[in-house]
Amino acid sequence: xxxxxxxxxxxxxxxxxxxxxxxxxxxxxxxxxxxxxxxxxxxxxxxxxxxxxxxxxxxxxxxxxxxxxxxxxxxxxxxxxxxxxxxxxxxxxxxxxxxxxxxxxxxxxxxxxxxxxxxxxxxxxxxxxxxxxxxxxxxxxxxxxxxxxxxxxxxxxxxxxxxxxxxxxxxxxxxxxxxxxxxxxxxxxxxxxxxxxxxxxxxxxxxxxxxxxxxxxxxxxxxxxxxxxxxxxxxxxxxxxxxxxxxxxxxxxxxxxxxxxxxxxxxxxxxxxxxxxxxxxxxxxxx
Amino acid sequence: xxxxxxxxxxxxxxxxxxxxxxxxxxxxxxxxxxxxxxxxxxxxxxxxxxxxxxxxxxxxxxxxxxxxxxxxxxxxxxxxxxxxxxxxxxxxxxxxxxxxxxxxxxxxxxxxxxxxxxxxxxxxxxxxxxxxxxxxxxxxxxxxxxxxxxxxxxxxxxxxxxxxxxxxxxxxxxxxxxxxxxxxxxxxxxxxxxxxxxxxxxxxxxxxxxxxxxxxxxxxxxxxxxxxxxxxxxxxxxxxxxxxxxxxxxxxxxxxxxxxxxxxxxxxxxxxxxxxxxxxxxxxxxxxxxxxxxxxxxxxxxxxxxxxxxxxxxxxxxxxxxxxxxxxxxxxxxxxxxxxxxxxxxxxxxxxxxxxxxxxxx
Numbered sequence: 001x002x003x004x005x006x007x008x009x010x011x012x013x014x015x016x017x018x019x020x021x022x023x024x025x026x027x028x029x030x031x032x033x034x035x036x037x038x039x040x041x042x043x044x045x046x047x048x049x050x051x052x053x054x055x056x057x058x059x060x061x062x063x064x065x066x067x068x069x070x071x072x073x074x075x076x077x078x079x080x081x082x083x084x085x086x087x088x089x090x091x092x093x094x095x096x097x098x099x100x101x102x103x104x105x106x107x108x109x110x111x112x113x114x115x116x117x118x119x120x121x122x123x124x125x126x127x128x129x130x131x132x133x134x135x136x137x138x139x140x141x142x143x144x145x146x147x148x149x150x151x152x153x154x155x156x157x158x159x160x161x162x163x164x165x166x167x168x169x170x171x172x173x174x175x176x177x178x179x180x181x182x183x184x185x186x187x188x189x190x191x192x193x194x195x196x197x198x199x200x201x202x203x204x205x206x207x208x209x210x211x212x213x214x215x216x217x218x219x220x221x222x223x224x225x226x227x228x229x230x231x232x233x234x235x236x237x238x239x240x241x242x243x244x245x246x247x248x249x250x251x252x253x254x255x256x257x258x259x260x261x262x263x264x265x266x267x268x269x270x271x272x273x274x275x276x277x278x279x280x281x282x283x284x285x286x287x
Numbered sequence: 288x289x290x291x292x293x294x295x296x297x298x299x300x301x302x303x304x305x306x307x308x309x310x311x312x313x314x315x316x317x318x319x320x321x322x323x324x325x326x327x328x329x330x331x332x333x334x335x336x337x338x339x340x341x342x343x344x345x346x347x348x349x350x351x352x353x354x355x356x357x358x359x360x361x362x363x364x365x366x367x368x369x370x371x372x373x374x375x376x377x378x379x380x381x382x383x384x385x386x387x388x389x390x391x392x393x394x395x396x397x398x399x400x401x402x403x404x405x406x407x408x409x410x411x412x413x414x415x416x417x418x419x420x421x422x423x424x425x426x427x428x429x430x431x432x433x434x435x436x437x438x439x440x441x442x443x444x445x446x447x448x449x450x451x452x453x454x455x456x457x458x459x460x461x462x463x464x465x466x467x468x469x470x471x472x473x474x475x476x477x478x479x480x481x482x483x484x485x486x487x488x489x490x491x492x493x494x495x496x497x498x499x500x501x502x503x504x505x506x507x508x509x510x511x512x513x514x515x516x517x518x519x520x521x522x523x524x525x526x527x528x529x530x531x532x533x534x535x536x537x538x539x540x541x542x543x544x545x546x547x548x549x550x551x552x553x554x555x556x557x558x559x560x561x562x563x564x565x566x567x568x569x570x571x572x573x574x575x576x577x578x579x580x581x582x583x584x585x586x587x588x589x590x591x592x593x594x595x596x597x598x599x600x601x602x603x604x605x606x607x608x609x610x611x612x613x614x615x616x617x618x619x620x621x622x623x624x625x626x627x628x629x630x631x632x633x634x635x636x637x638x639x640x641x642x643x644x645x646x647x648x649x
Contacts, residue, residue, distance in 0.1 A: 187334055188374040190361040192388035192436050199362075206378045285377040286418055 050264070057257050065247075065258035074243035075262055078224055081155060081239060085162040085223040086216060089170045094212075097174030098204070102183075112175075119168035123228025126164050130233050134160060153236045161229035162222075170219035177211025178204065210278035217274035224267040240266075289440050289472040293330050293340035293350070295323070295496075301338070302326045302496035308440075308472035308489075310345075313463065315475045315487030315504070318519060323496040324476040328442045331474070332368045333361040344472075345439045367438030369446045373429035375417035381428050382413040388436025399435060407431045407461070423454045430458070434465060441466060441473040447482065459485050480508070480520055492516050509613075514550070514621040522550040524593040526568065528616070547624060549614040553583065556595035561610040568593060569608045572601050 044051070065071065099105050100112060118126070134140045134151035144151055151157045181204055189199040205212070227241040235242065240263050248256040289308040294301055302323035308314045316324045329335040331342055333349065336358075342350040349364050351357040375384050385404070389396040404410040407427040417425060426446060433441060443462070447455040463486060466473040477483040483490055484504040491501040499519075500512040511517035514525065525548040549566050560567050570588035577583070581596040586607060595609055616624040 182374075184370065184372065184374055185376060187332075187361070188368070189376070189387070191332055191364070191366060191368050191438075192432070193362050193365075195362050203376060207376075281378075284416065284418075 053257060053260055053264070057261060061254050062258045062261065065255050066262070074238050074240045074259070075266060077155075077158070077237055078240040078263075079266060081158045081162055082220060082223045084159050085166060086220055088159065088163050089167060089219055090216070093167055093171045094174055097171045097215075098178050098200075100171070100175045101178030101181075115168050115171050118164065119172070123165050123226065124232065125228075127161060127229035127232025130160060130164060130229060134233070152233050154234070155237060157234035158230060158237065158239055161232075161234050162226045165226040165229050166219040166222035169222050170215050173215025173218055174208070174212055177208040177215060180211060181207045210281045213274040213278050214271075217271035220270050221267050224263065288343070288345065289331070289474075290341070290343045291327070291331055293327070293337045293342065295326050295330050295335055295337045295340070297323065297326060297496065300496045302330075302493075304330075304493070304498060306474075306491060306498075306501075308474060310472055311467055311470040312489065313466055313473045313475065313487050314489045314491060315477055315483035316491050316493055317477055317480060317483040318493035320478055322493045324478075324493055325444055326496075327493070328368065328444050328474065328476055331440070331442060332366050333359060333364050334368075347439075365437070365439045366442060367433035367436060367440065368442045368444065369426075369429055369433055370444045371446060371448045373417075373425040373446075375420075375425055375428055375432075377417050379417075380413070381409065381415050381417065381420070384417065384428055385413070385431050385435055387432060388438075396435070400431075403431050403434060406465075422450050423458065426450070426458055427461075430462065430465075434469065439471060441469075441471050443473065443475040443486075445476050445478065455482065456485065462486070484508070492519055494519060508552075509615070510623065511550070511615055512623050514548070514617040517550045517615060517617070520552075521554070522552045522615075524551040524591055525549070525617070526551060526566065526588065526591050526593065526611075526614075528566065547616045547618060549611060549616050551593050551595075551611045551614060553594045553596045555612045555614070556593070556597065557610050557612060558595075558597050558599065558601075558607070559610065560608040565610050565612040566614050567608060567610050569606070572603050572605045572607055574603055575600055 096111075096115075100108065100115070105111050121129070131152070132138065134144070134157075136142075136145065136150065136152060141151060144156075149156055151160055185207065186199055186203055189203045190196070194202060225241055226239075227245065230239060230242060231245070238246065240259060244256045244259045244263065247259060288310060289306075291304055291306045291308075293305075294303050296302075300323070304323075304327045306314065306327075316327060318324055326335055330337050330340060330350070331344075337350065337352065339352045340350045341348070341353065344364070344366065347359070348357045349359045349366075375381075376387065379387070382400070385400055386396055400413075401410070404413060407430065409424060409427050409431065412420065412424060412428070417428070420428065429446075441462075447458055450458070459482070462473070475483065475486045477486070487504055489501060490504040490507045492499045492507060494515060499516045500507055507516065508520045511520055511522070517525075528547050528549045557564070568586070568588040570586040570593065573585040573587050573592065575582055575584045577600075578596055581598055582600045584595050584597055584601050584607075586593045586595060586609060593609070593611075597609075601607055618624055
């Protein structure tokens, strides 16, 4: 086919890499402003409850609530039980997350579905089911009473409730973190002489660490704020979320708000630190 | 000495490899993508479980499926594997990467590191993180890491794919000299013939899991054992030819079907009619385009398209004569014509000027 009808027009001079039709600068500026404004609205809406908390608190109400005798006991209890919960999650959740990530288990989707099921159960339902599982009239309850322990209304019960509420968040987060580690790097370490345990310590964990830290931070936040299961099996001793609930019930909203602020102040630093550390570790590796 | 005799089942075929690589010898496993080359390396490294295998390295049995069954785990094999992705540990500095395979208490490691980083030209990078390295630097570091780990065999799985040609040449020369110094057996997997030739003392052609031929690189390229090997090493056309009947006094007039094909490699074609050097073909130039410092010319010789890389451009439509120098010949079953017959053909070929035997489509 002849091509005499084809007219080749040299491209008009323009900015390098401008691609298609140029967008007027004013329009680009307006687009950007609109995008920032829209994002800001969403961000503020998301932070609405925090803003409401801060704006509705007076210094007087904070000092009154927190200077009462035993006011800090729920806080200390929450921190202690939260720390134990994290320990349990790291010990038991990490190997499971690793196995899920590596697909070494038979029928891996079944295992994953099991973890997801605990995530989908409402915390209140988890609490009710825990009564059937570890309550005083169950085999586990009998076993615990033989050891002079109880899984209802004790520190142990609080930890159990927190573990069940936060475990799926940690396991799924840790699974994603381990999945992000290139198995070829692990193979390389093995070929350089590392045993599986040694390469897990030297390669897998350090490379998954940013994701693991985030998973742990989220689990911590969930454990600190655990309420649904806690209210069923660990009403006593009173942890911080339950203290907020009882204060609200007994003396009204103003006396509950200072404890909510304390919960926020105590629970937030770990996730925040984990987030900053993860971001820095990732950017360092990207160069 | 690295001795490999393995059968590994893959989804679509079984990889069968029987290789033996002496200390300091460099062997290239060459074949198309998906031929099973990487599987062979991974089997040697202990990353793939073979159906049947016996792998011996420096008199240590690494794998044996016969009694006593042996499967040395990868971390005890002392086999170094370098892939296309250098696989540097991103959370460790270059120095820590280099020393990864050494014991922390090893006093000699630091001195050796200094010496090797000089040789590799990475002495100024020891404190850098892998993310800040260029592709070539990362490969040098990865190579240094393998050498510092004192592996007993070096396995290179297309390590330079994606790097520019001059860097590939430099790194290949470096590996060749280091393999010689260290006297370790080395296997390179390559799907580019030039890369395999630049590296290897010996070339093994692998296709769909089967070793088709092994020998010196020039030997394999000039005398492919089968038509398939010829295709893999770059022969692009197969011209039907008739062999001369011994009792015939007028061979060119002898009718009958072509019983052989002569393989044409674009780099082994010269312009003009030179019957004393090989098979002369006549045809019309279909296209001509630059190829490196040469011109790639497609010639239609009858119904067969032949590609030649020649120093002079020839316009399309022009009638030309070209000579395929010493082409290998293959019988109807695809195997090379045996040496004796081949020599008789070559002798006959020398009479091509008088038409003793010639291309059918001429």
